[in-house]
Structures are given as structure tokens and as C-alpha cells.
Amino acid sequence: MLIEIDFNSDEAFYMQIRNQVILNIAYGYLAPGETLPSVRQLAEDAGINMHTVNKAYSVLKQEGYVKIDRRRGAMIDIDYDRMKVLMELKSELRLVIAKSQCKKINREDLHALIDEIYDEKMEE
Amino acid sequence: MLIEIDFNSDEAFYMQIRNQVILNIAYGYLAPGETLPSVRQLAEDAGINMHTVNKAYSVLKQEGYVKIDRRRGAMIDIDYDRMKVLMELKSELRLVIAKSQCKKINREDLHALIDEIYDEKMEE
């Protein structure tokens, strides 16, 4: 798994890692049961501090994407609490939709955009 | 327009204001041409500092939701740069979709959820 830090981004390093791990899972590059690199290894590869990686892993654990075993490290283990996920997703989408409406992006535009994103994943 | 700060939230005050303004516009409670309360007025009403409100307004200006006139204050004036908006929306949705996929929320679920949010706005 490749993770790269954009040192010029205004997004926190640990959030960049967290997001890239989520994207890797979604794309199928990381399957449940597989382990993430150790905090020290990833820190070295990415050129950042161990604790920053550790924070990213802690967030991923808290959000239900990995479980951390002292010996094996962080393993992909997803918590499927559908109700919880739908609630969180809904409040996140409420703001996305509000922003869209302000900018005259309507319901159909949004549906189309989502399909577009789903379809672009097939091109690889 | 009513804006309330959740002092227990971990979300920055200026982002809470920014988000609530966007929601107010989307819901039609704030129309283009209307003005926001003055930074001092809103600060007093919400129980926070003037500069925090000022920061929220600056962000809203930078994101193309308001224009600020020295005499009138912040006026709703939306920049409709469709291409720009679609690009930003797309990268935002990519992560939302990735998170959803990890949690076994599929394409149809997402479409349904969006319709659900659109429809709930009609109930008022």
C-alpha cells in the first residue's frame, strides 16, 4: 500500500493518512484481514514522525476501520454498524447538499456526479 | 436569521457559523441580496467574540457565498462558478463514497439517502 504525504497541503498529515487508508480499502487495495504497515515503517516511508502515523491509526480504529493488535499491528477490521453509519452519513450529506443548492447544483446533478464517481473507478 | 453556537461541539465556532449560514441559504431563509447581521451584533447574540464572527464571514466570502461591503456589511452574493464547484464537490464526494463503500453502503443506498434528505426539507 502506497501512502504519500502532501507537505504543502493544509490538511493535517494524520488526516491525509486516514483518508488514504479509507480510499485504499474502498478501492480494494486493502482487504479486511490485511495489516497496515507498522507505525514506524510508514513513518519512515512517508517521511514523517511515528506519532503522527500512530494518531492516524488511532482515528481509524475509533472510526471502526481497523483493529489494533499489539503483535500484528493495525489490521483492517470494519465495524458495520449500519444505523450509526447512516446517521453520520446523513448529517454529512446535509451540508454537502446545502452547499450544492447554494451553488445551483440540483438533485439530478448530484445523482449524476455520484454515478460519475462510481463509474470512474471501473476504468482501472 | 438565528445562529446558535454549540459550545460543547468540537467543531470550531467560526465553522459552525459558516455552516449555519450555508444551511440558511439552502433552506431559503437567507436570499441573495439580504445581509447578515453585523459581526458585532452576531457576536453579541451568539455569545462569542467579534473576531470569530469576522473569520466566519471571511471564509464565506472566500468560498463565494457573500460579498462584504464596508457600509452594509456582509451580503449574500453567490459566486456560481459551476466548473469550480463541481470539481470541489467531486473530490469531497470521492471520500464520502469511499467511506460508504467501506461500511457496505452501496450506490443505491447513497442515492436513496440523498433523496431522503431532499424530501425531508419539504415537510416544513
Add this chain to the structure above:
DNA sequence: ATTTCTGTTATATCAATCATATAACAGAGA
């Protein structure tokens, strides 16, 4: 003309967060 309302700018301070650094610890495996 003076007062009063805008946003804006300049400082300063304090707390929290982000990132780094060094160091040590416990547990598991080779």
C-alpha cells in the same frame, strides 16, 4: 458637524492542536 454604525487592522494573550523528538516499556516471535 457629531454621533453611530459598518468592516478592517493591529497587538497581545491564552489554550488547544499538530508535529516532532527522545526514551522507555510490555508483549510476542524468531
Add this chain to the structure above:
DNA sequence: TCTCTGTTATATGATTGATATAACAGAAAT
């Protein structure tokens, strides 16, 4: 025993979030 895990503890520096006080320029109302 050595080496690999994550974990914990401390410390430091930079940045951000929020507050505070103060002053300024421009416009509007009286």
C-alpha cells in the same frame, strides 16, 4: 537474547482558535 509490534510519557516548537482592547476609515443618520 534480539527484534519486532503498539503504547506511554515528556518535552518542544509552530500553528490555529478564541478572546480582548484599541484604533481607523468610510458611510449614514440625526
